[in-house]
Every structure is written in structure tokens, then in C-alpha cells.
Amino acid sequence: MSQFMKYAIQLAKMVDGQTGVNPPVGSVVVKDGRIVGIGAHLQKGDKHAEVQALDMAGTQAKEATIYITLEPCSHYGSTPPCVNKIIDAQISKVIYATKDQSLKTHGDDILHAHGIEVDYQYDEEAASLCQHFFKAKAQQIPEITVKVAASLDGKQANDNGQSQWITNKEVKQDVYQLRHKHDAVLTGRGTLELDNPQYTTRFADGKNPIKIILSRSGDLDFRQQLFQDTSTAIWIYTENPNLTTDQENIDITYLQQCHLTTILQDIYQKGVGKLLVEAGPHTTSEFLQSDYIDEFILYFAPKLIGGAGTYQYYQTDDVFNIPESNQFEIVHSELINQNIKLILRKK
């Protein structure tokens, strides 16, 4: 792969987690072996990566080559078509690394018609940055990561609900990174009551995610720590029509039935492209059983909690035969100072 496409991918990775329902994309404009423009899509509604890079390049873009991690668009969305901008800038060659599966029409022919060479060089890394975006856009729900921290015997807490601290400091840092890379964190009422969590990203210039609370009963205590932080939006989904608050950063959505699909579609409509689920056994098991999850991140601490297993992170009403049990693929495993991190995908 060209060094310049590598740079474009690096740019895309820098903005991964801050582009909401849009994919992270990077772009580099190169003329006579020198970079004359760089760009990345910073957030939905903002300029696309290639437009930024072309703006930076200015007149230098003439007869230059542009590298883009994703195929340039040829339609009017929240911004005008990028192919027009490329044509106007008099670019001589376009190289991109991922086909945009979410598009009905492609711009290669338009570019060709204007004498611009187009080279599609598939790159797996570039594609992986976009693949969940394609899926999310097709289903109109966010990309979903479920995170669980548990003991080796599969418990999130002892039978009294005590869970602090099962995993170590280094895992907490890893979780802060996870939060930073997601637009929103979703949890259930039970976890709120038990753990009194903050769901913040505690590192310098980290982005705090929107907090989403699933509470069918609406039995919430607004005096809790999480509600004291008024700088981040809090969205509550409930089946309780009487739940109200004056607090400005809290948005309550009443649903007759809190179905996951309904909630996820609503969250996506509101601009959440990547959702992190950090919840107790009930909500966690609901997500892990659904077909919506893209990634399951499991941290194991090398301890056994025992008891009766009230807080086993995975519990189901139905009993399944072993061959029909919920099957995953391990895509990554590592030791984080005596804790184990597994990244899994549904099979």
C-alpha cells in the first residue's frame, strides 16, 4: 500500500469515535511527491475529508493525486457531492480504499468523464473503519459494543451487588478509551442504583459520551452522581408516563414498550453512530442475545466471586442446547497486567 494511503488511514483513525452516524474518513492530496493537503471528516454536517484536504491544497490541487480512505460521494447529502469538488479542483487522479456500500450511485463514471483517473485499491484496514457504518446505515441503528468486566466465574458483582473493583486500573484506562471512541454509553436502571457510575472519559481532552438510561419502571433517583454532571446530555427511555424532570440536559422519551429496536432506531436518528453498552446482567444479556451487537469486549479479572451467581453477567429465561448456545469468535485477546481482554464477534 502507498505510504500516502497509510497516512489517510491514520487521519481517519484520529477521528474514529467523533463522527457520530458518519464514518471516520481521512484524505491526503499529493503533488510532485509532496503532501499539499490533509483532511479528515470531523463530525456529521461538517466537510468531508477530501473537501478539507482540497481546501488546504488550494491551487496546488491542480493535477495532483488525492488519496481517500472511502469512495468520494456523488450525491447531495448534508454537503454537496465531493466528486464535483474534485473536478473543480482539477485533480488528475483519485485513489480510494473502500467502496461506499451505503451509496446507490457511484461517482467513478462522472470523474472519468472529466478525464480524471480513478484507482480503487481495496485496503482491509480502511474498510474495517467503515464496515459498521455501512451496517448501521442499512439497519438505521448504531454500531454496538457491549462491554463486560467480570470474574473468571462470570460474575459482575457478588450476590450483594458489590462490584468495586473487580478489574484493575489498567483496564479502567482501557475503558476510558472505549468511552472516548463511542458517541454514547447505555446502561440500565439497576446498574445506576448499584454502582452509582459516572461514565466519563477520565483522560486529558477525552470526549464524554452521551449517557443513555433504559428504565422501564422509571424508578430513578435524580440525586445520583450521574445526574449531577450537567455538561453531557442524558437520554432516558421509560415506560413510565409520569417520569419528568426540569433538568435541562435530561431528555425523557416515553415508549409504551421499551423494545430494543425502537430505542436503537431512535438513538440513531438522534445522531448516535457508535453505542457502548455498559450495564448489569439484565440489559447486558438482552443485548448479547440480540443480533445487533457488533463487538463484545470482555475483561476478566483473575478471581472467583462465587456465591449463588445473582450477578452472572449472562442469564437467559430460556435454556438452550449447547450447539445452539450463543456462539462467538475471538478476534483479539491480550493480557492487561494480569487481567484478560477479549474482543469477540457474534458468529
Add this chain to the structure above:
Amino acid sequence: MSQFMKYAIQLAKMVDGQTGVNPPVGSVVVKDGRIVGIGAHLQKGDKHAEVQALDMAGTQAKEATIYITLEPCSHYGSTPPCVNKIIDAQISKVIYATKDQSLKTHGDDILHAHGIEVDYQYDEEAASLCQHFFKAKAQQIPEITVKVAASLDGKQANDNGQSQWITNKEVKQDVYQLRHKHDAVLTGRGTLELDNPQYTTRFADGKNPIKIILSRSGDLDFRQQLFQDTSTAIWIYTENPNLTTDQENIDITYLQQCHLTTILQDIYQKGVGKLLVEAGPHTTSEFLQSDYIDEFILYFAPKLIGGAGTYQYYQTDDVFNIPESNQFEIVHSELINQNIKLILRKK
């Protein structure tokens, strides 16, 4: 480390798992740069490694150097003292890699008095082969390995008791190796009833372990598969005085109370140096809570079983605070074709 000590360690490893309550030991006799004798302790009551190596060397042992992974004994045990044999063989130098912590008297001075040079060169690998032997001898109980195969949510079976097959073929092969390296496998009545296991070592020339069954109630069905194999000894511990059988390979021990300590001491007295526990939640949890276990080997299959968790492998009557929960250290982790193997030690 000398190449010859490496060979001695290799010899010791070859017999690891077949020496019962004795440690695996290897020895090499070297004269003028050539190996003139090799030996390993094959089983309790048999010659010690250095005696075998000296016998092989014959008159060549005169003025030779002997490498032994463990300090030679200077007392009458089941065999005469090895230092006498070394002196008689007119060895000029003894090199050993582990001090025998189980001995009250050491033979260095005796060897010195006969003009034999003694060199203690500590080697970690050689020592690790013996360390559990020292502990077992001090406590008069076997070295204990607890093996568990579970889903990622900590279950050995679904709520109906179905457990076949959670882990994959490669893990089964690994378990056969484990059985081969242990003198006996212990299980509970529940597992026998549920899984109808054989506890055999299904590879060429593999050694089948003695089968030990813990059944307080004595409610056993002798028609089960495990009892059909009459080639291996089966020892049953029970609190039921009426449990009897005519089957020759079955030995029933009646105890008023089946305390782990009592059973383990009896097993050790009968010659079991290394015990593998492959059992259901009840027996597994009893061992994992005890201070007796030397190694906990946990295989995870990348699936979630769910249900209510009747067969969570670790369950306790008491609820512990997280800081007081059963803490382990991960000494090894690996992926075995999408299954995870962890080797843990109690902290």
C-alpha cells in the same frame, strides 16, 4: 547452564506424571566429554535416576562427572542412599540443580569426605519439576490440579446439565495430556451421573489415571461406562456404609465424614503424587475454595450458555466482599483454536 544438565532435565520431564509421590528426576554421567550413562526415576520403589545412570556407566563411571536434577539422597528410603552408590562408583564430581527441601540431612559433606567435588548449580526449571513434590511431601497430600472447561459466562453445562461439547477437539487432546501427567483423576457423583465420562487418556501409549469418586451419598450406578473399564483402579470415598461391590478393581473407603483433608491424605498414602480434579460445580468449588490446589487450569469456549446458571462452575454458600474474593495469578494464557487456556495459581 551446561548442556548435560539440560539433558538431565529433559530426562526428568519424560517421566513427569509417572513417579507418583516421588519427584521426576533425571541424571547423566559424563566422562571425557562423552555421555556414558543416562537415567531417570521411573516410579516409586524403583531405582533413583543417578543409580540408573551409574549402572549404565559401569566401570566408565570412575572419575566421571554426574549431573542430577535433584540433590542425591544420603538416607535409606525405599532404596539405599545414592551418595553411597556415587562414592562406590568413584565419581569425581557431582553437579545437581535443586536442593532436596524434603530431606533433613544432606550428603554434600559425606561426598566431600570421600574427595568428591560437589557443585550445586540452581536451575529454575529443574526446581519447578520438584517444587510441588516438596510441598506435597510436607503436607502429606498430592499436588492438585483443578481443571474446568466452561463457557465465557462461567457455566459448565446448560441448566438441563447438557455439557457435550462446550470446548473443541484440540482442548480434549490437551486434557488427555493432562490426564497422562497425573496419577489419578477425581470427580464427584453428580458428574458421573450427568456426563457418563471415561477419564481416559486417548492417545497412543497414554497412561490412564486411577479414577477417584467422591460420593457422600454412595448413590452410584455401577452399570455406568466408567465402571466397565476394569483395567484401571477405581477408588470410591463415601459416607454410606452400605455401599459394596464385587468388582475387583473397585476399592470403597467408608468415612464418617468425607473431609477433603482426610481423603487427600489417604490418596497420598496410597501413592498418588499428582491428582487432577475434573468435576462438577460442587466438587470443583470445594477444591477451588481450599488451600490445597497447586494449579487451576481453565478452558473457555467462546460461547455464552445463559439460563439461570445452575451449572456455574464456581458457587459458594458464603458471599465474599470483592477484595476478599478468591484471587488467582495468571501464569500462562494461550489460544487453542478459538478456545482459551489459562493456567492460574492461587495468590
